[in-house]
Amino acid sequence: MTSLAETVGPLDEGSSLPLYQQLQRALRKAIEIQLLGPEDALPAERDLASDFNVSRITVRKALDGLGLHSFAKTTGGKGVHVVVPIERRHEWPQVKAFAKLMAERFAAEAPTRYLTRISKAERRGRIFIDYLRNDPTSTAVAPYSTRSRLGAPVSTPIAWEELTPSLDPASFTIATVPARLEGLRQDPWAEIDEVKQRLPTLA
Numbered sequence: 001m002t003s004l005a006e007t008v009g010p011l012d013e014g015s016s017l018p019l020y021q022q023l024q025r026a027l028r029k030a031i032e033i034q035l036l037g038p039e040d041a042l043p044a045e046r047d048l049a050s051d052f053n054v055s056r057i058t059v060r061k062a063l064d065g066l067g068l069h070s071f072a073k074t075t076g077g078k079g080v081h082v083v084v085p086i087e088r089r090h091e092w093p094q095v096k097a098f099a100k101l102m103a104e105r106f107a108a109e110a111p112t113r114y115l116t117r118i119s120k121a122e123r124r125g126r127i128f129i130d131y132l133r134n135d136p137t138s139t140a141v142a143p144y145s146t147r148s149r150l151g152a153p154v155s156t157p158i159a160w161e162e163l164t165p166s167l168d169p170a171s172f173t174i175a176t177v178p179a180r181l182e183g184l185r186q187d188p189w190a191e192i193d194e195v196k197q198r199l200p201t202l203a
Contacts, residue, residue: 055113055114055127056072056160056163056164058106058110059082059106060082060160062102062105062106063082063084066200066202067197067200068084068197068199068200069084069085069191069195069197070082070083070084070160071083071084071085071157071160071188071189071192072157072158072159072160072162072163072188073143073155073156073157073158073189074153074154074155074156074158074169074172075141075147075155075169076141076145076146076147076149076153076154076155076156076169076172077147077149077153077169078169079130079169080163080169081133081140081141081155083192084197085192085193085195085197086197086198086199087196087197087198089198090198090199092134092135092136094199095134095199096131096132096134096135098199098202099131099134100116100131100134101202102131102202103116103129103130103131104116106129107129112125112126113126113127114126114127114128114129115127115128115129116128116129116130116131118130118132141155142155143155143156143157143189144156144157144177146174151170151173151175152173152174152175153169153170153172153173154172154173154174154177155172156169156172156177156180157187157188157189158188159188162188
């Protein structure tokens with residue numbers, strides 16, 4: 001399996017930039033639409049796990065329909081990052097505008113399932129689509145990075161097929177991820193460096 005270091009290549013030891021900025025520049029620009037799980041449960045007749053499964057299918061299908069190959073990873077928290085590698089020809093505002101429009105379309109088509117506003121008070125029983133990560137001033141956890149949380153969870157690349165209602169993102173930790181990598185038959189992100197695509201124009 002290709003390591004992260006092999007993927008991004010050698011860093012410039014003589015650079016005055018901090019390591020995290022070098023990594024940020026070395027990694028391919030990607031759209032990251034973060035899907036955060038509902039903060040609170042609604043009454044029993046609303047199956048939130050089913051909602052999240054529907055979301056997985058909906059988001060991937062929408063991107064596929066635009067000719068965009070996408071990848072998924074856990075955030076090390078409650079959310080999922082949807083990563084769409086693109087050629088380095090798009091400026092940050094263009095990328096952010098695309099992600100915003102996609103997020104707003106999901107929210108408009110299923111307002112009881114999704115929202116794009118950051119207010120936690122409005123998230124009850126809905127999935128927050130965080131397109132705001134697509135900005136040079138924002139941060140997003142890198143693949144296989146640990147989080148400063150109980151159990152040391154790890155942001156883990158996964159296959160789309162693994163993103164099911166039974167998936168527990170908290171199960172990916174510094175204690176469990178090494179064994180996972182050893183047992184994988186194929187890297188879920190094996191093709192990410194081979195993808196060559198541009199953002200389509202959305203009407």
